[in-house]
Structures are given as C-alpha cells and as structure tokens.
Amino acid sequence: MEMLDAIAETFPPEWKVFSPELVAETATSRIVKVRLEDGEPAIIKHLTPLGVREELGGRRYLDWHDGNGCIRLLAQRGNNLLLEYAGARTLLDHLNEHGDDDATQIFVNVFLRLMQSKLQNRPFPPGLIPLRTHFASLFKRAEADRTRGVNSQFVEAAAVADMLLNNQQNVQPLHSDLHHENVLRGKRGWLVIDPKGLIGDPMFDTANMFYNPLDRDDLRMSERRIATMAQTFSQAFNRDIETILGFGMTHACLSASWHDEDGNFDESKRSLGVAEAIRRVLQTI
Known part of the structure; x- marks a missing residue:
C-alpha cells in the first residue's frame, strides 16, 4: 500500500484522479486503475526506467490510431500515461x-x-x-x-x-x-x-x-x-x-x-x- 501511495504521489494533480488500485506490475510498468474527476474509470501506466526506453513506441502507436480499434491515450506527463479504461473482459x-x-x-x-x-x-x-x-x-x-x-x-x-x-x-x-x-x-x-x-x-x-x-x-x-x-x-x-x-x-x-x-x-x-x-x-x- 505504501508503494502504491508513493506512485500516486507522482500523478499530475491536474488529472484529478482518485481511488488508485494496483492492477499489475512488470519490469516495464505498474498498471494502476483510477477514477477520473467524473467518476469514470481510467488506467495510469507508470513506466519504469526500462519501460520509458521500451514502451514509448506504444504511446506513439496509440496516438496514431486515435482510438480507432484501440484505447485512447488521454494524457502523458513524464513517465505516467493516462489511458482509457478498456474493461475487464x-x-x-x-x-x-x-x-x-x-x-x-x-x-x-x-x-x-x-x-x-x-x-x-x-x-x-x-x-x-x-x-x-x-x-x-x-x-x-x-x-x-x-x-x-x-x-x-x-x-x-x-x-x-x-x-x-x-x-x-x-x-x-x-x-x-x-x-x-x-x-x-x-x-x-x-x-x-x-x-x-x-x-x-x-x-x-x-x-x-x-x-x-x-x-x-x-x-x-x-x-x-x-x-x-x-x-x-x-x-x-x-x-x-x-x-x-x-x-x-x-x-x-x-x-x-x-x-x-x-x-x-x-x-x-x-x-x-x-x-x-x-x-x-x-x-x-
């Protein structure tokens, strides 16, 4: 829980997210489910240093598709990506x-x-x-x-x-x-x-x-x-x-x-x- 709190402190305050919930953790990222200001779910992908090197191409892919068949990139600040919630199924x-x-x-x-x-x-x-x-x-x-x-x-x-x-x-x-x-x-x-x-x-x-x-x-x-x-x-x-x-x-x-x-x-x-x-x-x- 302390680790999750420490990650949440890095989230940009202007995103106004709340209720962080750790979904997964890998060598390249931590996936945290949050709620947006309007209560809708979203995902924050908190990239590790390895993730910053290996996964920013994925951000460019999402940008290019602009939500067509894939989730939308809602915002990025540093090593935090705010992503559309795709569901649990x-x-x-x-x-x-x-x-x-x-x-x-x-x-x-x-x-x-x-x-x-x-x-x-x-x-x-x-x-x-x-x-x-x-x-x-x-x-x-x-x-x-x-x-x-x-x-x-x-x-x-x-x-x-x-x-x-x-x-x-x-x-x-x-x-x-x-x-x-x-x-x-x-x-x-x-x-x-x-x-x-x-x-x-x-x-x-x-x-x-x-x-x-x-x-x-x-x-x-x-x-x-x-x-x-x-x-x-x-x-x-x-x-x-x-x-x-x-x-x-x-x-x-x-x-x-x-x-x-x-x-x-x-x-x-x-x-x-x-x-x-x-x-x-x-x-x-």
Whole structure:
C-alpha cells in the first residue's frame, strides 16, 4: 500500500484522479486503475526506467490510431500515461466461454478497425522500431547455428523471415504483441491495449494469434486450427496464406530465440513446437 501511495504521489494533480488500485506490475510498468474527476474509470501506466526506453513506441502507436480499434491515450506527463479504461473482459475470457472460432472472428473485426487508421493518411509517428530490427535475435541465432554447421529450425525460419521482410506490403505502425489478453471489451466494445510500437507489414500482427493462448497447446499445436485461422485471415485481410503462415512460423522461432537467450529452454522447445506445426501446414499449401 505504501508503494502504491508513493506512485500516486507522482500523478499530475491536474488529472484529478482518485481511488488508485494496483492492477499489475512488470519490469516495464505498474498498471494502476483510477477514477477520473467524473467518476469514470481510467488506467495510469507508470513506466519504469526500462519501460520509458521500451514502451514509448506504444504511446506513439496509440496516438496514431486515435482510438480507432484501440484505447485512447488521454494524457502523458513524464513517465505516467493516462489511458482509457478498456474493461475487464479479455478475448481469452470470451474464448473460454464461447470457443476459439468465435474469439478469432472478434479478433478479425478489431484488426479490420486497426487497418482503417492508415486510410486517414496521418503521417507515421517517428521512433517506431523497424520489423527487421525486431527479428535481430532470430537472425543472430541462425547465424550462430550456420557457423556451427547446424541446419536448425532457426536457420530455416531466418531465411523465411528475410524473404518476408524484403517483401513487406502496406507498411504501417504495428502493435507487435496482439494476443487474446491484449484485446478487452468495455464501453466502446472490443479494444486493443498495451502496444509496443513497431513499423512494418501488418500481417506480422496476426502471428501472435497462432502462438496463443499460451497455456492451450491443444490449440497452438493444432494443424487444423492453424490452417483454418490462416484461411480466415487471408480472406478477411486480402493477403496470401503463405505470408500469414510465414509470419506465424517465424514469430514462434523468434520467441524461441528470446527464450534461449533467457535460459528458458523448456519454453523455447514449446515455441519451436508451434513453429513446426505451422511449418507442416505451410508445406501443404
């Protein structure tokens, strides 16, 4: 409670927020639910020094979308972001109650709203991380394997990623962590939260849907589900299935490379399992 009080003291007085309630705490931020002067709920994201370095691209993403498919950034002061409250019901909750296909359709509807932002012809915000930079760990791991003469999943995935990154279409700001727990339902319907702020081919932002939910390997490893989801995305977003599946596979291998760097080898193995399931579907296209 003392820690929460200390954080609340950093909130700008002109925001006139009250009733702080700690929702979550990570290495990059503390999420505090507050009430605005009119009693409406809001979120203050209090960034740690690491968060200031890593998450300000997400602020630029929110600014660019201006509430279209995602929460609104209401104000910023220093390392405090005042954000629209998206609600407490996640797309994962909906999946658990109504099934994967229904949740996927909701994701499609939200994604189409996000894609409409580019039609406003607003200039892209500066400082977004290029998608190729985001893949650095995968390329590094693949190079190390090649040097050792190992033709690993990482080597294959890096070649696919390089091809995809050389042929990006409809480049725009990306969320980069778009999964079931970052899509919430509130007063304005289903909205996206917690973007990281990349720039590149929007089909990369479909990749996490194949990779999630994290504790549902029955879904993540299902070739039938992978193929159905890829077909749904291809029709809805008017892009080829190979690109969509390619980003799904390479994202899973990228995640595995991050887990390896952290010494989390069990999770790396699980990630590579998802990548292999997607690769098998790709081979049938």
